Amino acid sequence: MKRARFWKCTNPECALRFPEVVEGAHQAPLRTCPRCGAAVHLAAQVDLPVELPFPHRQPRPAPLPPATPGARLAVLDNLRSAWNVGSIFRSADGAGWGHLCLCGFTPTPDHPGVTKTALGAEQQVAWSYHPNAVCLAQALKAQGWTLWALETGPQARPLPMLHTEARDLALALVLGNEQAGVDPGVLALCDRVVALPMTGHKRSLNVAVAFAVAAYLLMSPGGQSHASN
Template identity: 25%
Template sequence: MKLNAQQLRDLEEQKAVGTIKEVKRNPIYFILENIYDTYNIGGLFRLADAIAVEKIYLCGEMEIPPNHKIKKASIGTYKIVPWEYKRSSKEAIEELRKISNFQFPISNEFSNSKLQMKNNETMKQFNNVNLNIIAVEQNSKSTDYRKTDYRLPLALIFGNESYGITPETLALADQIVEIPMWGINKSLNVIVSAAIVSYWVMNKR
C-alpha cells in the first residue's frame, strides 16, 4: 500500500498501527544525535520511511513527535516509522549491542545479498550477529562512504547540523564515513547526507 502526502497526514493514529505492520522493514537503524532543526527531523522520518528502516532513535537535545513542525515536515511518516527517544546516542548503541538475536522483516530484494533467504522467506533470524554501527561524519579517521562495507544489520549515526557527531559517540562506532566535498562549503544538509548514504546502502545490498 502506498499513501500520498495528504493521506499520510490524515492517517489516524489507530489506523497507523495497522499500516506499520504491513511494512516489510530492512535491517537498518537510524541514530539521530542532537538534531536541532525540526524540519530536518521531519525530513529524516520521511527518508526513514522511504527505505523502510527498522527504527529511529532520537538522541540528546532535540524535539520529538508530536511536535507540530516535525509532523508537518514528515508528512505524517512519524506515525509509520517506529521510533524511540534516548538521552544519549550511547544509550541507543548500548541497547542495540545487547541484542543477541535479530529478527527483521526483509524484502525479497535482499535475496542476492549476503543475507541469503531460503524459499523466499520474508523473515530471517540472525543469531549472535553483531550490529554494524557506522557514523557519517568528517573526521581524520573517516573513509569515503563508497568504499565501506555496509554489512547488515546496520545502524547509521547522523549528527548535529553545526557540530556533527560528538567525539564520545564516534568512539563507539565501528566505522566512520564521509561524503566528498569539492566546493567551499564544508558539509551537506543532514537530510541530504543521510539520503546519499542510505540509498547507497540500499543499492549495494
Template identity: 40%
Template sequence: MKDRKLLNIELGRISADEYVHGRPESGVVLVLDNIRSAHNVGSAFRTADAFGVDKIYLGGICPVPPSPELRKVALGAEEVVPFEHVDDVVALVKRLQADGYTVVAVEQTVHSVKLDEWGKAEGNAHAAAHRPFLSAAACASLRPERYALVFGNEVAGVQQEVVDACDLSLEIPQQGTKHSLNVSVSIGVVLWGIRH
C-alpha cells in the first residue's frame, strides 16, 4: 500500500455542537438567488461547512431545511451552517451592504473580474474602471474583510436587478463550449479560489 486512506476517526472531526460554539467568523456569507434544486442547496450547505462560511441566505424559491432531499446531500451540514430565508434578494443585498459587506455577484457580465485576477492589480484596476462607485478600499484589495457571494438560478443565473445592486461581479474563467458550471460546483470553485 503506497498511501493509506485515512479513517473517519483519524480526520479530527469535531462535534456539531463544538463547531457551532467554537468556530471563528470567516467574514463570508453565501446568497443563493432562486436556486430551485434541493440537491444544489444541500451541496451548498455541505461546501459552506467545509469552508467555514458564516451563513447562507436562501432567496426566493430556494428549498429550505428541513427537507429530506436537501439533507441527503448536505449530510447534516444544514444543522451547523446558519441560514435565513429571504423573499427579496435585492433588499437583502442592500441590507448586507449596509452591514459592511462587499456584495459580489458570481456571474458572467460585461465588467466581471476573473476569479484568477481577483486581488491582483489588473483585476483591481478593471473593477475600479468599470465600477467607479466602489470605495477606494474595496478597489485596493477586492478582498474585503466581509463579503457576500451571490450565486444564481440553475437556468437564468443571478437576476439582472440583483447584479445591478451588487458591488461587483466575479466570474470563473472557463474553456470548452458551454461556459456554464453547475451552481454547486461554482460555489466550491469560488470558495476555494478566494481562499488562495
C-alpha cells in the first residue's frame, strides 16, 4: 500500500509543507526539512489508490486497424521529444485511443525517454512506424479514415465545437512537429483543421498536452479502446 505523508517544517521562517510517498506503513519517517534542515512534523497522511499493474507485453509494431465507426488513432509526424511521445502514449491509453502512427524521426517505444513517461502505456497501445507521413495519410484515406489536423491557423476550427461531429467517424488526428507544425503535404490531405481555443498570449499548447485535451474531447462512444496488440 502506498501512502502520501504531508510534512511541515517547524521553522517559522521556512514553513515548507511538502509530500512524501512511501511504500507501506513501516518506512522510517523524515526527520528534517529538505529546504532548511530544521525538524519537521507530520501534518497529514492519506492512503493512495492502488493502480493495477499492466500485463507485461513487449512493445512491438502492429498493423493499421480497420476504419470502423468510432475508431481512433493519432499520427505523430516528426515529433522530436521522446518525453512528449511517451506522454501521448499514456493519454491515448487513458482515453481509449487504440493506435499511434509514429512517423519520420518520431521516437519509438524502444527509446528510454518514451518508456520513462509512458509508464507502461507503450505496452498497451498499438503502434506502427512510417517513414513518410504523406504516404501514410494517403493510405489512411484510401482505407476510409477521416483525417483531422490539430494545428493553429486561420483555417482551424475550434475543436470543442466539433466533438459531436466526430462521434461516429473513423478518425485519425494528425500531430505535427513541435516547432514546424504539420507538414503542408499532410495538411493538404486532411479533411479538417482543428485547434484548441487559446485566450492567453501563447498560440498553442505543448503537443502532448494538446493531444491529451483533444483525445478526451474526441473519445470514441463509450470510451472503448480499439487496441489490437
